[in-house]
């Protein structure tokens with residue numbers, strides 16, 4: 055059986071599934087139950103500086119986007135960092151770590167962007183026996199207006215400075231949690247590395263308004279008739295998170311910097327995808343808020359079965375496997391030609407592929423009187439839209455054409471060689487092939 059044990063920046067855990075810093079990790083009761091359910095580690099809900107705790111709203115703090123079956127696709131929140139006293143959290147962290155020494159216990163922190171504030175909190179966290187800290191430079195609401203969270207995460211110089219303060223002060227490994235509310239995620243990751251970070255984690259939540267109540271004209275969640283932007287997470291953000299993760303993994307400046315992948319992880323497959331894009335482990339929030347702690351058992355068995363099937367004996371063997379295949383558009387093979395193919399045996403004759411292709415693509419699907427739908431190869435550009443809109447999975451497939459076959463759309467044979475835009479004759483900046 056595949057070995058799922060994980061050592062991430064020196065922190066050991068029985069599997070690569072950690073809970074992200076959020077309500078599931080806000081107190082001892084939750085974290086003990088999470089560990090009993092099988093989670094490999096947690097990042098404790100973000101702690102603030104000593105003093106009066108932050109104050110949350112007393113009305114709804116979440117909003118959501120649903121699929122047609124009311125499955126939750128995206129979650130929005132306006133919650134702040136922990137609103138429990140620092141000393142209570144520290145006491146609980148120490149007790150849980152003592153009772154679960156084999157699990158990863160990382161503590162998320164957010165204090166004012168001042169050296170004294172960071173240097174004051176690190177020793178008290180260290181005293182709990184925690185395995186590491188995560189610097190929350192991502193919270194996009196409430197705290198950012200006070201000069202913390204995303205307000206720090208959007209300025210690479212601040213990231214570097216605070217990371218350096220922490221590295222100078224603590225023996226604990228430092229993970230820098232990045233905000234996605236930025237144009238180029240490589241810059242904050244580079245800054246974290248310059249500051250001495252042991253790893254980065256991403257993504258924190260994305261600025262969002264999930265809905266507007268058209269009777270009251272207030273964004274939801276509405277607090278006494280007013281709403282504010284919140285942080286978006288859940289399955290809907292996974293593509294954004296994976297793209298950002300891959301950018302950091304590919305960037306020569308940060309290549310090799312350990313990454314903890316966060317954003318919409320719900321199944322073992324999601325986790326495997328993040329890991330293949332360079333993550334040493336993953337963190338989960340929305341999926342447990344939706345389905346409960348027990349989903350980890352399927353994540354563990356699913357990942358392990360898949361690794362056995364593929365012949366991977368450890369998680370480390372999967373880390374970054376897909377990265378060599380992530381490239382920039384100009385390097386894609388323009389000599390690769392495919393055509394859509396409809397399986398008549400699977401087709402339920404709904405006509406969605408026809409509507410999509412006829413109205414918005416290349417008029418490459420014919421519809422007969424008896425509603426038989428067929429691809430017209432001479433028109434099909436292989437855009438994939440019909441595959442994406444077809445309600446029957448696997449009913450439409452994209453079939454690559456063999457070398458030498460004539461593409462009926464262009465009348466040209468499929469070339470055997472790889473050729474991309476950089477050398478294409480239509481490219482004014484093309485580099486002539488030797």
Ligand SMILES: Cc1cc2nc3c(=O)[nH]c(=O)nc-3n(C[C@H](O)[C@H](O)[C@H](O)COP(=O)(O)O)c2cc1C
Pocket residue numbers: 074075076077099100129130131133134135136162190192193231257258259286287288289291316317318319337338339340341
């Ligand atoms: C209600 C809620 C509260 C959160 N609080 C924190 C927090 O205190 N600190 C933090 O770093 N991230 C916080 N997050 C962000 C999550 O840790 C995570 O980065 C984000 O939800 C994306 O992961 P997901 O798609 O699995 O939910 C919070 C998320 C939610 C939904």
Ligand code: SF4
Pocket residue numbers: 393394410411415416417418419429430433434435436437438439440441
């Ligand atoms: S792949 Fe695109 S062009 Fe071809 S049939 Fe489907 S929708 Fe039409």
Ligand code: SF4
Pocket residue numbers: 396400401402403404405406407408427443444445446449450
């Ligand atoms: S969308 Fe799929 S199921 Fe519907 S007609 Fe087209 S091929 Fe058939």
